Amino acid sequence: MKRLTLLIPLLIIFSHVSSQIDRGGIPRSFGTKSFYKSDSIILVASPDMNMIKSEDEADANMEKPYRVGVPVSISLNTSNSGIWMDYPGGGKLWRLHLRSPGAVALGVDYSNFYLPVSSDLFIYNPDHSQIAGAYTSFNNTNGHSFATRPLAGDELILEYYQPEGCKEEPSIIVSGLNYIYRGMDVGLDKNGYNFGASGPCEVNIHCSEGDNWLAQSHGVVRMLTRVNGQSIWCTGSLLNNTHLDFSPIVLTANHCSINAGNIASSEDLEKWIFYFNYEATGCDKPLSEPGIQSMTGAEKLASSQNPVTMGSDFYLVKLKQDIPVTYNPYFNGWKVTDVASPSGVGIHHPEGDIKKISTYTQPIVSGKWESTDETHWKVNWSATTHGYGVTEGGSSGSPLFNSEGLLIGSLTGGESACSNAGGTDYYGKISYSWASNGTADSMQLRPWLDPLNLGRTLLRGMSRTVQFEANVEQVPIGGAVDFRDLTASSVYDWKWQFEGGEPSESSDKNPSGIVYNSFGRYKVSLRVSYLLDTDSLVDSLTRTDYIQVSALVYPNPTKGALSVFTNVKNSETVKIEVFTPLGVLVKSQSWSGDEGPLVSIDLPTAGNLFIVRIDRAGAVQTEKVIVLRP
Template sequence: MKRSLSYLHKGLAPSQIGLLTLLVLTLLGGLRSEAQITQPLPARSSEGVLRKAFVGEARTAALVPTVLRLPELRTAELPKLDTHKGKGFRTYQFALERPLDADAHSFGEYLVDGAGNYVWRAELIATGAKNVSLCLSRFALPEGGRLFITGAEGDQIGALTSQNNAPDSLLQLRPLEGDYLRLEYDFPMGYTPERGELPFQIQALFHGFRSWRAEPDFAHPGEPFYDYTINGYNGLTEIACIPNVLAYPSRWKETRSVVQLMVGGSRISSGVLINTTRSDGTPYVLTSGHCVNQLFALKGDLLKVKKEAATTVFFFNFQTPQREGNIRATEEQSLSGAELIAYNEDSDMALLRIVGLPASRKIPEAYQPYFAGWSIEAQPRAPFFGIHHPLGSTKRYSEAADRTLSLEDYCLGLLCDPSWEGKHWMVHRWKIGSTAAGSSGSPLFDGEGRVIGALTGGSSNCSSPTEDAYWAIKEAWRKDPTKGSLTALQPWLDPSGTGQETCAGYDPIAPKVIQRISHLYPDPNTPSQGGNRPNYIYKPTTSTEELGSVFTLPESRTVRVLGAYVVFKSNKDLARTQLPQLRVALSPFRGDGELTTPLFEFASTNVGKFSAHEEQGNKYVLRSRTLRQDSIEVFFPAPATPTLTLPEGQYILSCGNKEGGAMRLPVLMHQGGPIDSHGWSAWTRKVGEAWQRSADVSNGAYWIDLLIETSTPAKTGRNVSTQDALIHAYYHDRQLHIKADLALYKSVDVRIYSMLGEEVLRARYSFNQDHLTLPLSLPSGQYVATVVPTRTSTSEVPSRKVAFSFILP
């Protein structure tokens, strides 16, 4: 099964330029949708009153219909609605192509005004359609010609002019709601056409059998949509069994190699940065052929496949910054444009080279690239695991139960190609997770963390995690002498011709480490620090100018600042205003909260923007990302990267609006004691005042992170000793009170004995906050209590035991 995911965007506003994301692109293959600019129809003068043209021609002219009416679709013609499940194409389909029995010039009417200017006007009705879209062919409007398309609800596309002409003479129009379209073409002023003369044809009509609009602000064109919530279907529920990659820090290098692909502005898939035997950082991305050939709609047309691949946008680190739960990942870390390097439909192989690189010609360090190794060995070794973007969501992890793999035949419906015999590694069962639409092209790793194949398809899901097929690198390795180097991987991944069967990964960052300097984030470089989930939204008052998090460096540290992350809880106000640009500063912190000179500060320029493919001219533009009701993370790079020497001590990391003034954004944060135990706390600053501990957030910290490069993983917070690892317990007013450091302890075992040695209570309580209150319903008398905390998996301090006696009145 092909796992590329075609998905939908909300309708473009009339003033926007761009391509809607439609399944019709998959059906038609490579159509270009040019700028569709809405302009009002011009007011006509007294000479502009229209009357019928060609009235003196043959009587049959009067029989030409002005309205073309298509009958309602039969139930048998509609595809099944649950296209996201089962073995087959996992695309979201909302429209069907319907053939037209008449060309545009065979219906409609020609009109002329008093000045002799001609207009062609026609109406289309697709009975029962929820929306209608057209593909125009032979589209070559002359200078002065204008085409307008109006829908049932008055929405309009146009004026389309000669500026919309394209070399292939194709124009794909976005859907308009309802079952009705009116087309009106103004010939150039003073031009006298012949009957039947039009500078375009209607190549296809697409009948929308269900809505193509999702909830408001579902996703902007070319943007990952994250949670696939549409028409009552919640994708996050379907992939709930597939854990976030950060739950597996041992796979951190491989995680860094996986990227999300957006092709043609409408199809989501996955890919992997892959190394060569030269280990030189050549920006190759391995994926599956069907991810760049519109699910084989472009089969055999190499030129169109190359054009399609060129539209690819690569999203790096599209992963939620926590092990459990979901935060919509940063979209700012993206690169646009690709060259098709190798491609073979007989194995479903595709190798891309990223071309949209910065001036350095390298992938930015802040993106933390890792080029995965590969293996063409006949017997790869377990455990086998995959990292991918199911349903276009944030990066997930799956691990196979199979201890051995074999090459098997793979057949997918109509694409049952004999050339796919014995070319796919088959995962018969997943021990952890599964795959889903959007996982296409994702790598399958062997036990050494080397890529052995990429996903073609399958039928696994959370309720039945079985049968997924990955095309094998070894079966796409050697070139066919009759087809050249394009059809094989060996000339590109082994350019020196070493003949080796395995290649280790390449880490361009090593031996240094790039990490987020925050205890909020469970950074895989410092797994012993764990991490905390945000559980509070701080909405600053209008007088708050800056937010800050105070933290402690327990030892001197030399770092290079690469950028900053901030996490917000999106709301309607934020969606209406978009994200303002931000300024982050790192300063020494004085205990009295007085301002100090920042060691380093920088501002953003494109927060809330992502790279998208703009069809006109094959250019790439920055577009505003969608802001919905979910939690979102943004990233912005430091414009310069000086090296800082930070002595041991306390620091404040602050965030404010780039333009100054009130900081009103709903920033996500953690509320509770664990952060304080490692030296983090939340502070606010008002105009002209010193920093003050945030009054309404006890011991919490805002989710503001610096991304740094350092020689060894940096820990924040004080060095915890045995003396620091305290737990307090006491009795008062028929209640036991227990207070502990949540960063070190996760639960507590409580046992109570009578003075005769009889055990009257034994229970385990988990810490949801740093203080537990346990009501006691025991008879009056004297008792002995023992309290033993259990350490967190990342805590290195010893467990402590507290024992005391108390009297119940």
Template structure:
């Protein structure tokens, strides 16, 4: 770590001013558009001077590496009870802030090991002149993991500010790394792609406007290095909008779990027309993901399947791209990508790709890659560049057939080829483990589906869906439902068979209790002024009888709740499958059981009715 020095001041007179501001161009499901409290500039502020590492150099070869864009530097910045706070008694608010001063002008990425603003907290970042403000990040920014990250503006100084109520203590803000995007040194980011590239809003992209909604730029973090890559949302056989995201494995192939939780996915980072925009467009971001499966470059098809940490908001207009496992490919198609980390571009092929292996030129019908060349079109000659790694290759039907590993094309080598790891090889040909296959994730019920269409949303479309924390429970256990519907929903109508309460109009009903043995339906109707949609999950909640005591001395009780089913069958067996005799004594909804002869150890109690059969483990002392 380079030398870091502190200057700490304790404020005395407290003055503050509320200013209007021009927000920086970034939107996110995590940001609430509110004004920060700007403290009078005459008051002292804790200041941290940071001299970044200047060792990052350009010149990486995109045939093997993702596009390096900068590096991170460790810091230790915390807002906690030991920090210096400004107390604003009149509005019952306390403010923590720090002024970061850098010796270079660059864009920065803030990486947090813990980011929880608490119930009332608001976190902002702004430049010294208060002309560019990012935030507020509120409790909505808290992720399933503790980590968080966001990009800031190009500046040589940055003020971080956290506001919360004076009595609040449920927050944790730990900034442990700052990334430096060396755009001028490495020629990456907005406006830096080659002049031959074609914007996705040009006529070449007219037929691909839904499909491009699934494609996003990825700011990859791997240790202390940062890269740009591309990838796409991908549909799965359940069609439940699970936010699976497909890119290349060489994009952060050494990333840790902590790194993945800090990856930034920029959706809709594109121009509004065929011409390059003069100002940078707003990305819509998702932060964080977890690794589900991957395949190596030379011994496999170089794919990486991620699960985003949060669902993609409906107002992002996401499209979950479809795919095909057909080993044959169409004559034409496109690649949609973010070359050099620039706005979204489209490249077109009109000659059938060659089945081969990575960096090979001869045909191999069992090869793991598509070797693809590009075609000049009316608005340019789209190719790929660094930053395009992981981008999807689509056939003429709009089906995903591959993910970009690398190649030799660029705007000075228009006729050179690129290599895309085959989707059908990534499906189940990279090894037997589920961590090296797409199939267990994209077809979890083993339907052996060969192709799947893409799926998106429009203003008039609703799609009802939900999940539950536990679908198999014991008598009188409570469950919590989470709405996963897509579209603009204004009304929710839930029906819970066999539960208390039996109905609800809340978006996310909690503490739904089941008091009887059996399998029960759950139905959700979502609606708005235009349309409605219904999902009815049959026999979705499985309620098991309560078995006690367990372990026992051979005498135990099965409680079936409010009433005993008339068709119930009970059988006790040892682990070898031999049946053990038991005496049954039925009293109301309970069955008292006594084994005739047994040894100590594990036994299996099978409870069966017309609608449910479950095996319960019983331990005898």
């Protein structure tokens, strides 16, 4: 089956962690060189590569999946491994440095994963060229397994930050490494495994061939699936459903869940990684890898799995969390009538590479993959302006679109390649997957894509409609902010909410002059009502910690006395700490907002430069203060 490929800094204004899937950012130790002096590396034994080579050769002779990674079991946690250290900006850090010689890339598996609120975890390689994270309490698995995406190289570091005053302990139980040993070539720079690994004939999605398919492409995801711990590259597609509720449903191929007779377990599915918008921004091959937007974990909804026949080879999952609006997801539409399309495209991640598009200009033909008739569409690709898009390992499960822009199939396999561009590929029909693989809900698409039982045979795609922006995201106390609705659809009603703002609500399309009078970080929400065809829909977006309001610290420079105005007037505690430039805490003072919005502090009598840190419920502001001595 050819298509299978297994496989902050210290001086920062606001360092509060927002709850996102993988929010980005910089590990705190990067700003303090002294942290690296006490690091010790834990050496993890590499797998038996001679045995693995022998297994791979046997698999190749039997046309089994192309494996690229194997699990290596370990048992490490914050109590028995790594080092703890105080962080100069407050709180503490735990670092775990791992190396498994010879790996092309390493991922981390967890048997339990729990992070307290306001804490975070980063994973990075020693030269800081790759960073995964920050992972936060939003990623907590409630006692279940978890995995973080592989990073290039045979060495990585885990860094956990626990804020000062946190009374909960994390549960970071590292149960294994995902040891990637082949099939993940390093790209033109060292920032990414398998970047640029697909064939030279492939066409990037942002070439002219993709101009009319960019909406659909936002629904196509790169997938690193796990089967009995083994790693497999595949492609999947988000799908719309008749609830029109942006449910994170992904369609791929059933064979992406099978390897060497093993079927993906629920624990395996908790470690599946989904990559969004992994694509070039232009037509030319980029010189560096795209940024990573990823999610981890899914549950199975249905598949064509059958001990007698593979049927239409579909596998349907639901992601563990809703997809962040910032990922700009598109939930692809579909059509279930068994009608051959005269033209269309396939969008996919060959060899796990950046997103590509393949074009067909001849009518597709009904056919079969195994013994059952009419299960698949047979497709032959066409040469286009910028290449001759085909499919490769890693393209498995990718969507086939008809001339209306609707999904009609998912890739099983075939013979096309850059060296055999005229080869035929086979896509499992949506029309067959709808209800023909079996009678149970677990073997059909219909109960999941038409949960309202409307009898729909066609449903258009849709995106997360609501978007907005502020003219500024950081203001001093008393500052005003203007907001602008960026929603593209036909909106007829707006409901804004401004935490900490005056006024706190608005029904204007573009409200202006919202004033913020207290130090802190505040969320903004927008709920819109709009029309999609004849359906009236509602969508909402909340940006947590979106507006950052700075306290006033004055005078600066000072002769020794300092005033801090927060205008906090409730029972929340505000804490002020003073550090030397070397991170030594020399003064700490806390008070309740009920005691007054202004506090005065006397700086130490020796020294000309101090770092003042103000903390209100995790919203942190730091200021350099200069002292002028007589």
